[in-house]
Amino acid sequence: MSDYILEMKGIVKEFPGVKALNNVNFKVKRGEIHCLVGENGAGKSTLMKVLSGVYPYGTYTGDIVYDGEVQKFKRIADSEGRGIVIIYQELALVPELSLYENIFFGHEIMKGGAIDWNETIVQGKAMLDKVGLRADPSMKVKELGVGNQQLVEIAKALSKNVKLLILDEPTASLNEDDSQNLLRLIKELKSQGVSCIMISHKLREITAIADTITVLRDGATICSLDATERQIEEAEIIKHMVGREMDNIYPKREKKEPGDVALELKDWTVFDPSKDREILHHININVKKGEIVGLQGLMGAGRTELALSLFGNPTGYKITSGEFILKGEKVRFKHPKEAIKKGLAYVTEDRKGNGLILMQDIRYNITIANLEELVNGLAINENEEINVANGYKDSINIKAPSIEQKVGNLSGGNQQKVQLAKWMFAKPDVLILDEPTRGIDVGAKYEIYSLMNKLVEQGMSIIMISSELPEVLGMSDRLYVMSEGVIAGELSAEEATEEKVMAMAVRS
Amino acid sequence: MDSTAPLKSKMNDGTKAGLGGEVVSLVKNNIRDYMMYIALICIMAFFTIQTGGGFLQARNIANLVNQAGYVAVMAIGMTIILIICHIDLSVGYVAGFSGAVAAILMTKYHVNEWVAIVIVLIMGLLIGLYQGLLVTKVGVPAFVTTLAGMFIFRGLLNRSLQETGTIIIPNEGFNALSNGFIPDIVSGSSIHVLTMIIGVILVAALIWTEIKTRINKKKYNFEVISMPIFITKLVAISAIIMAIMWVLASYHGIPWTAVIVGIVLIIYNYMLNKTKLGRAIYGIGGNAQAAELSGINVKKVTLFAFASVSVMAALGGILYTSRLQSATPTAGVAFEMDAIASSYIGGVAVSGGVGRVTNTIIGTLVIMSLTNGMNLMNIDISYQYIVKGLIFIIAVAFDVRSRKK
Numbered sequence A: 001m002s003d004y005i006l007e008m009k010g011i012v013k014e015f016p017g018v019k020a021l022n023n024v025n026f027k028v029k030r031g032e033i034h035c036l037v038g039e040n041g042a043g044k045s046t047l048m049k050v051l052s053g054v055y056p057y058g059t060y061t062g063d064i065v066y067d068g069e070v071q072k073f074k075r076i077a078d079s080e081g082r083g084i085v086i087i088y089q090e091l092a093l094v095p096e097l098s099l100y101e102n103i104f105f106g107h108e109i110m111k112g113g114a115i116d117w118n119e120t121i122v123q124g125k126a127m128l129d130k131v132g133l134r135a136d137p138s139m140k141v142k143e144l145g146v147g148n149q150q151l152v153e154i155a156k157a158l159s160k161n162v163k164l165l166i167l168d169e170p171t172a173s174l175n176e177d178d179s180q181n182l183l184r185l186i187k188e189l190k191s192q193g194v195s196c197i198m199i200s201h202k203l204r205e206i207t208a209i210a211d212t213i214t215v216l217r218d219g220a221t222i223c224s225l226d227a228t229e230r231q232i233e234e235a236e237i238i239k240h241m242v243g244r245e246m247d248n249i250y251p252k253r254e255k256k257e258p259g260d261v262a263l264e265l266k267d268w269t270v271f272d273p274s275k276d277r278e279i280l281h282h283i284n285i286n287v288k289k290g291e292i293v294g295l296q297g298l299m300g301a302g303r304t305e306l307a308l309s310l311f312g313n314p315t316g317y318k319i320t321s322g323e324f325i326l327k328g329e330k331v332r333f334k335h336p337k338e339a340i341k342k343g344l345a346y347v348t349e350d351r352k353g354n355g356l357i358l359m360q361d362i363r364y365n366i367t368i369a370n371l372e373e374l375v376n377g378l379a380i381n382e383n384e385e386i387n388v389a390n391g392y393k394d395s396i397n398i399k400a401p402s403i404e405q406k407v408g409n410l411s412g413g414n415q416q417k418v419q420l421a422k423w424m425f426a427k428p429d430v431l432i433l434d435e436p437t438r439g440i441d442v443g444a445k446y447e448i449y450s451l452m453n454k455l456v457e458q459g460m461s462i463i464m465i466s467s468e469l470p471e472v473l474g475m476s477d478r479l480y481v482m483s484e485g486v487i488a489g490e491l492s493a494e495e496a497t498e499e500k501v502m503a504m505a506v507r508s
Numbered sequence B: 001m002d003s004t005a006p007l008k009s010k011m012n013d014g015t016k017a018g019l020g021g022e023v024v025s026l027v028k029n030n031i032r033d034y035m036m037y038i039a040l041i042c043i044m045a046f047f048t049i050q051t052g053g054g055f056l057q058a059r060n061i062a063n064l065v066n067q068a069g070y071v072a073v074m075a076i077g078m079t080i081i082l083i084i085c086h087i088d089l090s091v092g093y094v095a096g097f098s099g100a101v102a103a104i105l106m107t108k109y110h111v112n113e114w115v116a117i118v119i120v121l122i123m124g125l126l127i128g129l130y131q132g133l134l135v136t137k138v139g140v141p142a143f144v145t146t147l148a149g150m151f152i153f154r155g156l157l158n159r160s161l162q163e164t165g166t167i168i169i170p171n172e173g174f175n176a177l178s179n180g181f182i183p184d185i186v187s188g189s190s191i192h193v194l195t196m197i198i199g200v201i202l203v204a205a206l207i208w209t210e211i212k213t214r215i216n217k218k219k220y221n222f223e224v225i226s227m228p229i230f231i232t233k234l235v236a237i238s239a240i241i242m243a244i245m246w247v248l249a250s251y252h253g254i255p256w257t258a259v260i261v262g263i264v265l266i267i268y269n270y271m272l273n274k275t276k277l278g279r280a281i282y283g284i285g286g287n288a289q290a291a292e293l294s295g296i297n298v299k300k301v302t303l304f305a306f307a308s309v310s311v312m313a314a315l316g317g318i319l320y321t322s323r324l325q326s327a328t329p330t331a332g333v334a335f336e337m338d339a340i341a342s343s344y345i346g347g348v349a350v351s352g353g354v355g356r357v358t359n360t361i362i363g364t365l366v367i368m369s370l371t372n373g374m375n376l377m378n379i380d381i382s383y384q385y386i387v388k389g390l391i392f393i394i395a396v397a398f399d400v401r402s403r404k405k
Helices: A044-052 A076-081 A099-103 A117-130 A146-159 A176-191 A203-209 A234-242 A303-310 A336-341 A351-355 A362-374 A382-395 A412-425 A442-457 A469-475 A498-506 B002-015 B019-029 B031-050 B058-083 B091-107 B113-138 B142-160 B172-176 B193-219 B227-249 B256-274 B276-286 B288-293 B298-324 B335-345 B357-376 B381-404
Strands: A004-015 A018-029 A033-037 A061-066 A084-087 A164-168 A195-199 A212-217 A220-226 A261-272 A277-288 A292-297 A318-326 A344-347 A430-434 A461-465 A478-483 A486-492
Touching: A004 A044, A018 A033, A018 A044, A018 A195, A018 A212, A033 A044, A033 A176, A033 A203, A044 A076, A044 A084, A044 A164, A044 A195, A076 A084, A084 A146, A099 A117, A099 A146, A117 A146, A146 A176, A164 A176, A176 A195, A176 A203, A176 A498, A203 A234, A212 A234, A220 A234, A234 A442, A261 A303, A261 A461, A277 A303, A277 A318, A277 A461, A277 A486, A292 A303, A292 A469, A292 A498, A303 A344, A303 A430, A303 A461, A336 A344, A344 A412, A351 A412, A351 B288, A362 A382, A362 A412, A362 B276, A382 A412, A412 A442, A442 A461, A442 A469, A469 A498, A478 A498, A486 A498, B019 B031, B019 B227, B031 B357, B031 B381, B058 B091, B058 B227, B058 B256, B058 B276, B058 B298, B058 B335, B058 B357, B091 B113, B091 B142, B091 B298, B091 B335, B113 B142, B113 B172, B113 B298, B172 B298, B193 B227, B256 B276, B256 B298, B256 B357, B276 B288, B276 B298, B288 B298, B298 B335, B335 B357, B335 B381, B357 B381
Parallel strands: A018 A220, A033 A195, A033 A212, A084 A164, A164 A195, A292 A461, A292 A478, A344 A430, A430 A461
Antiparallel strands: A004 A018, A004 A061, A212 A220, A261 A277, A261 A318, A478 A486
C-alpha cells in the first residue's frame, strides 16, 4: 500500500475565461494532518470541490488517485462512499432537527424499511461522545452555538466512516476556546487513523497542528512544507502565500492622547424575549474619540448582542435598565435608522447573511445606508452617487472592473471593503466592527487594519469585536473582556496578553 | 475562486473585437429579456396568421389594450409585492368587490362617478393597510393573510350584488375609462392627429433619455454598447412605437386605458429606479436582514407594498367594471392568476429582489395576447387556461435556469 492516501496529479480546472487550477499536484500521506493555505482565490476550495465530486469527473483534467486507485467521482455521494467527507465553512445542518437526526441525515439507520430511531439515538450519542460534545442528542441544532454545531458536523462525518476528512476553515467562526477544542479533536482523529485536510487562514493554528503544509497561489502549487522535520515559521508561510515578505501584520499608528468620551454605557442591562432571559447584565464601558477599543470574549459572551442592543435593536431585545450616552447625549434607539442618524454604525460579522445585498452592485451597497445625502427632492442624484462609489472604490482599493459589479461576485476581502465603504459613507462617529477580518486573506487584512488606523486618526472611535486574539491585541488601544453577558475586565494595550485575556474570558 | 469566474469572463467578452462578438455577448447576458420579447413577437405572429390578419387589425389592437389595462395595473402592484418576497392572492376579489362598490355608489346612491372612483381607491388603500398590518405587525404570512382575503372579499362581492344581481352602469364618463379614446385636436381627419403627435413626443423622449444615459455612462467609463448597435436599438424601438401609434391613429386613437396604465407605469418606474423607496424595495427583496441593518424600515416598506397592491387592485376593478359597463358577481375570478403570471413572465425573480415594472407590462401583453388571440380563434376557455399555464411555467423555468448561470 502506498504511503499516500491521496494523490492529485496535474489537476487543471477551467471556468469560462479563467484557469482556476493550473496543473496542481497535491499529495496527502496516510494519517497526517495536511494544511492547505493560500490567499482567497488561490484555488483551495476549487481543489476540494474537484476532489469531492462537486465538479464531476470530466469537467477537469488530471488524475485523482485515492487509496491506490484512480477515482472518477461524479457526485458527492461517490466520494463519500469512499470515505472522503468535506465539511464546509457554512455548516450544512438543519437547525430545526435534533442532533441525532442531523448526524444520520441522508444515511439513516434502517430496520425493515423504516428508520430505527432507537438505534439512531444510541449511535448518535456515541458519535457525540467521540467528538466530546456533552449534549442531549434530542435537542435541536439551532439551540447549540456555532462551535458545538461544528462538532455535530464532525460527528456526522464520523458516522459516515470517514477516512479522509476535509475541513474548510473550520475555526473561522469559532472563538479561541472552541478552536482549541476542535484542533484537539482533529489530532485525536488522526491518532485513530483518519487523515485530514484542513483549509485555514489562521497560521498560528496551522503551525501548531500541521504535519504538512501545502501553499497554493493563483491556482498553482507553490510548495509543500514538511512540518514534522522542523518547525515552520508563520513568516515563511506568509512569504509563500503572498510571494513577498510581510514585516508587519499590524500597521503602526501614532499613539495620541484620546479625546472626549464618544460613547458611554452605564449599567446597561438587556433582556432577550425570544430566549426569555437577561443576556447582558449591568454593562459599564466607555469609548473615547480617536480610540480603538477591543471587545473580546468567547463565543456567546454577548459581544454581538451588545452591539445590536446599541444599534437600534433589530432583533427585538428589551433594554431593562441603564443609560446609553452618545456624544454627551442620552439616547436609546428604536430602529437602526435612528442609530445611523445619530452617528453610530455597525458592520456585521456575517457580511453575506445580513451585511450586504449580494445580488446588487457595489454602488447600491455603498450608498444604501445613507441615501439621504444623495436625495435631491424625490430622486436620488445618480451622478453624485457614482462619484461617491467611485471615490471609495479608488480610495480603499476595491478590486472590481467597475462599481456596477455585483457584490456577490467579489472575493471576501473586497466584499468586506464594500461593507466598510458603506459605513464610512454613513459618516459615523462611533463605528462598531464585528469580526472585520473573518475569512479574508492576509493582504486584505492588512489593508483593513490600515484603514481602521486612518479612520481613528480622523477622529472616529472604533469598537472592534474579534475572535482572533492577536488581532485585538495588535490593534486596540484598550480592551474590555466579556464573559457570559458581563464585563469581566478591562486591559490597556500595554498590559494585555493573550493569557490575561483568556483568563478573564473564561472566568464567570 | 469560482466567484471571480463570471467577473473575468465578462471582462473578456467586453474586449472581444467586432460587432458579431458584441451581439453574441449581449444576447448571452440578456437572454432572459430577449426571450420575453421573442416570445411576445412569436405569439402575436402566430395569432396574426391564424386569424388571417385579424389579430393585428387596428380595432383588435385597441381592444387588446382595453382588455389588458386592468391586468396591467394589478400586475404592476403585484410586481412590488413579489420583489419583496411576498404574495397577494386577494387582488382578484378585491378588484371585483371594488367594482361592485363603485357601481352601487353610482347607481343606488347617485354619487358622482369621479367621487365614487376616489372613494373606491381609498377603500383599496384601507384593505391594503389591513392586510399589510396583519403581515407586518401580527406576523401572519402573506400567503395566509391574502388567502383569507380571497374568502372575505369574494363573500363581500357576492353579498353586495346579492339583491340586484348584475348592475348596469349608466355613467358615460366612467364607462369611457376602458371603452373611450382620447379626443383629437383636429376634427375630420382620417388619421387621429393627437395620437401621432404623442407618438412623436414619446420617440423624442426616448431618444433624448437614451442618449443622455449613454453620455453619462461614458463619462464614468462604464461599459456601453457600440454605436451601430445603439443606433439599431433606438431605430427599432422608435419604429415599434410609431407602428403602434399608426395602427391606433388609423382607428380612434389612444384608448383612455392606455393613458391610465401609462401614468401608473411612469409613477412606479420612477419610484423603483429613482427614489429611496425603490432602493429599499430591492434591498428588502435581496436580503431583508441586511436592509434592516442598513437603516431601512422593512415593516413600513412592506406595509406600503401591500397598500399599493390593493389600491392597484381597486383601480383594476374600476377599469374592468368600466370595460363591461357593469358590475357582476363573477368579476375578479382568477384576476390574481393573470397578475402574478404577468409579473413572473415579465422577469420578477421567484426568489425576489429582481424585477422591473416595464417588463411586467410586456408580461401582461404576453398573457393578454394569448387571451385575446385565443378568443378570436374561438378556443374554449378551458384550453385557454391550460395554454396560459404552460407558457407561464415555461417562462419561470427558463428564468430560474438562466439565473443559475
